[in-house]
Amino acid sequence: MDGREMKNIWVIANWKSNKNIKEALEWLDVVGPKIPRKENLKVVVCPPFTDIEEVKKNVLVSNYPIMVGAQDLSPFESGPYTGEESARILAELVDLAVLGHSERRQNFGETDETVAKKTLEAQKQQIIPLVCVQDEKTPLPEGIKIVAYEPFFAIGSGHPDTPQNANEVALKLKERNDSLEILYGGSITSKNSSVFLKQDNLNGLLVGQASLDPEEFIKIIQTTPS
Numbered sequence: 001m002d003g004r005e006m007k008n009i010w011v012i013a014n015w016k017s018n019k020n021i022k023e024a025l026e027w028l029d030v031v032g033p034k035i036p037r038k039e040n041l042k043v044v045v046c047p048p049f050t051d052i053e054e055v056k057k058n059v060l061v062s063n064y065p066i067m068v069g070a071q072d073l074s075p076f077e078s079g080p081y082t083g084e085e086s087a088r089i090l091a092e093l094v095d096l097a098v099l100g101h102s103e104r105r106q107n108f109g110e111t112d113e114t115v116a117k118k119t120l121e122a123q124k125q126q127i128i129p130l131v132c133v134q135d136e137k138t139p140l141p142e143g144i145k146i147v148a149y150e151p152f153f154a155i156g157s158g159h160p161d162t163p164q165n166a167n168e169v170a171l172k173l174k175e176r177n178d179s180l181e182i183l184y185g186g187s188i189t190s191k192n193s194s195v196f197l198k199q200d201n202l203n204g205l206l207v208g209q210a211s212l213d214p215e216e217f218i219k220i221i222q223t224t225p226s
């Protein structure tokens with residue numbers, strides 16, 4: 001087996017502001033039993049905050065090979081920050097946090113500086129920061145290990161970047177830090193996922209809309225290399 005076959009493949013479901021607890025558990029009942037147990041396949045579901053506890057409990061009880069992630073976390077430690085979920089609070093429940101998603105940058109004024117603070121908070125609590133970048137020039141917070149390349153035009157548009165360009169951007173990011181794992185996100189479906197997964201410099205996918213449908217998400221998982 002060569003090194004390429006053994007690289008980590010991440011498939012991350014970003015539900016955004018979708019699914020209540022009941023819907024989340026229905027999804028898990030369908031998806032959970034169908035995720036293959038492979039050491040290099042890392043499947044993560046990032047539900048809304050209010051679903052996280054129930055999803056986590058169900059994953060543990062059913063022993064599904066799924067990690068639970070948050071879609072964001074606070075740039076501050078616990079304390080007087082109304083409405084914020086600190087990394088310390090989330091650390092009981094999540095393994096990973098998506099940080100700096102472009103929807104947060106566009107709609108909630110998130111800056112590279114805020115993303116760097118959130119990254120630090122995640123690292124202090126052993127939560128893996130998955131930092132979203134819009135191109136190869138986006139500043140990378142110190143110590144990060146996983147990045148998602150998510151060009152603005154591709155998110156929720158039905159128009160993904162080309163796999164070749166995503167691979168090129170991933171290469172440029174790796175030139176900045178060769179230990180990074182790079183995911184691609186933006187209009188991924190089960191029809192285009194396999195071509196992205198075949199790119200040398202990509203380590204998986206961040207999936208929004210298509211992750212909401214459990215059958216479609218399973219199909220995407222099935223396109224990961226065996």
Ligand code: PGA
Nearest residue numbers: 155156186187207208209
């Ligand atoms: P999309 O979203 O798959 O719906 O384009 C991807 C993302 O924003 O993570």
